[in-house]
Amino acid sequence: MAENVDAKIVIIGCGIAGIAAAHRLVKSGFTNVRILEATGRSGGRIKTGRLGNTMIEMGAAFIHGPSEENPVFCLARDYNLLDPKSLTPENQAVDVGEDPPLVPNWFTSSGQKLNPDDMDPATELFHVILDNTPESTTDKQSWSSVGDFVKSEFQRQTATKWKDKDKHTRQVLLGAMNSMLKEECFASATHSLEDLDLIGFSMYLSIKGVDCTFPSGAEGLISNLMSELPANLVSYSRPVRCIHWSYSESEENAVMVECEDGEKINADHVIVTVPLGYLKNHHSTLFSPPLPAQKLESIQKIGFGTCDKIHVEFESPWWDADCEIIYLVWDDEEDISDHVSDISNNWVRKISSFNVVKSSKSGSHVLCGWISGHEAEHMETLPEQEVRRSITELIRRFSGDLTITPTRIECTRWLHEPWTLGSYCHPAIGCSAQNFKDMMEPLPTIEKQEPLQVMFAGEATHPSYYSTMHGALLSGRREADRLISHYS
Ligand SMILES: Cc1cc2nc3c(=O)[nH]c(=O)nc-3n(C[C@H](O)[C@H](O)[C@H](O)COP(=O)(O)OP(=O)(O)OC[C@H]3O[C@@H](n4cnc5c(N)ncnc54)[C@H](O)[C@@H]3O)c2cc1C
Incomplete structure (x- = not known):
């Protein structure tokens, strides 16, 4: 020393x-x-703020892999910043990779609430494909990107696995798959998985423990x-x-x-x-x-992409009491895709999920939506009123309740933060x-x-x-x- x-x-x-x-x-x-x-x-x-009475995170929120190997977890534990559940040995021992098990609600763009079990074929397929992303390319099979691999595997596997399903079911499962791909884009701060290097993708190491805040x-x-x-x-x-x-x-x-x-x-x-x-x-x-x-x-x-959060406050919840994440499933999508065409008119389609923000305050009903890539960059250029209008329309469409009006909406603008100019890096x-x-x-x-x-x-x-x-x-x-x- x-x-x-x-x-x-x-x-x-x-x-x-x-x-x-x-x-x-x-x-x-x-x-x-x-x-x-x-x-x-x-x-x-790392930037904590407020939306009304609710505490919100504009930047980092989750300790990815809260266990001994993670120095942020160790400091947070020593400073008494964590809830008892995150500190349990069981929580620290679970190996969930990048996907903490959250209780979901699924809604379609026709305003239909889906049975979560019916989405299993899509969620399972998504995890099987991503978990098997090759760590090296062979001569015979070389994909140009993570997105390229995911798409080709999706076509190959659904040809047999989903072949007996009716047209409507296939359509909804495709929408669910696209939702999860868009969520993965947010996790990697990228416009599309087609921008991620296949070999580079495996450089990221996850740590044991169920993510906590x-x-x-x-x-x-x-x-x-x-x-x-x-x-x-x-x-x-x-x-x-x-x-x-x-x-x-x-x-x-x-x-x-x-x-x-x-x-x-x-x-x-x-x-x-x-x-x-x-x-x-x-x-x-x-x-x-x-x-x-x-x-x-x-x-x-090394890539550096944009991902933004959209916090939305409601007078009362339109999701289940135990729900932790809401997935939005567009039931009119024709192909597997993680980005949208005609961004200026369709940018909200990139928002694939909303996390329910946990709050110690009773009567706080806040969701945190995620958006990444060029769609997020476009959103950052819009006036607040325009973002509010589009998000309200989105929520009404998916909830099926045309009277819902958020009480407050706030979105981050990380690309326009002059000392950051984006959100975080990825292996391009x-x-x-x-x-x-x-x-x-x-x-x-x-x-x-x-x-x-x-x-x-x-x-x-x-x-x-x-x-x-x-x-x-x-x-x-x-x-x-x-x-x-x-x-x-
Ligand atoms: C939306 C979002 C969500 C995220 N979610 C998570 C999460 O859930 N979990 C997680 O682990 N991580 C998450 N992250 C990533 C995490 O926040 C970052 O990896 C981490 O905080 C980066 O720390 P840093 O010190 O490297 O950079 P920064 O925190 O960016 O610090 C760099 C500092 O340099 C300053 N600076 C820049 N230019 C100059 C200059 N010319 N002169 C002087 N100062 C300058 C900046 O103002 C800034 O304060 C998220 C990030 C974002 C944006």
Whole structure:
């Protein structure tokens, strides 16, 4: 362990990755650590808000795999942020992959409530196909993407499995299958599964445990971590304009960080935790000299998509008392597909499910809808009134009740958040494990120069837990550990 190291360390971004890096460095005796954050708050994509009296999560909500292996779970447990059920050994032992078992209600676009058991052929087929996504391509069978594989498997398997079903049943099951594919698009923050690399898809590792949420809000994790850091460690509303590395004007420090307000800060090491969406759009001005080719290739190849949440409040529920998720099944779809044509008129068709938001407040009836891809990007451009009109129409159509009027609606606009420019990363076509390795590689790579000038953390730098809070947190700790061993 290092003791009282006074190397100057600047961390850019106060999301969970930046906070985790600062935490570990400060606890290990580094005395000169500073975080520069563009916005006026900590937490980044962990952002808790309110819709009326109900607490809602605009960003991360679920601890994916709440068990010992997940550092977010361990911290949340230690800070007393979880409900008793999530802490039980049984909950931690269940291996459900990416699909927590939720009690569903199914509604069709003709306003019909379906029997959940009747949807089993679709849900089972969906899981069988996704669970068997190949981890390597063979010469004989090579699919160009996850979507390509799913489609061809769907055609092959339904030709026998669904052949005796009547036309209406097949139509509804197809709609249910499409619903789940759209949900998968949200999970991967992608427009279509056709944009996901087949081999890259298997890089993501899931952790045991049934996904759980923070009953009092995910930002509680941030405030607890922040309370253990020295006051004034973070400079808020301090966007960084340019990181000058291999900086020759200063004899003492290898890096100079230039802020938007003109402040110039010399540093020995900089840990960059800005989102990949920001890097994709601003790398050419954020680094001087420019980033090396391999880093640029990773920034380009790792995908960064948009997914948004739409929170809708009702006076009374139109779903069952025990319902945890509502699936919307379009019963007029003709083919297997996870995206819509004519987005400006049909963007709401991409919303395939609504989670029932758990609340400690009685009388709170809030749903959280999910939308991703170009449809989400389009929604972000619409005026609030227009979103409200389309969502009300959607709910009336599926519930079969033409009098339902939501009391409040609020949607996120992650693509338009200037310091994020999207939601989270995914393995786009052509993306490989090497791209994630190159993404986390510190600069400079030339041995003779001052080492570890610029280091990279954040969810998009974790090779197997990308897109998650725990991946981001671990990446921050990883870069802190790199400095700790450098000074040990
Ligand atoms: C809608 C949505 C739902 C999600 N759901 C889940 C979920 O259920 N479970 C889960 O595990 N994960 C989920 N995630 C992903 C999770 O939120 C992220 O992986 C994680 O929070 C990323 O942390 P980070 O520190 O890498 O980045 P961020 O939290 O984005 O932090 C980066 C920080 O850098 C700052 N910054 C950017 N540019 C500059 C600059 N030039 N100068 C200074 N500061 C700058 C930003 O303002 C930001 O605060 C979700 C994300 C979204 C958007």
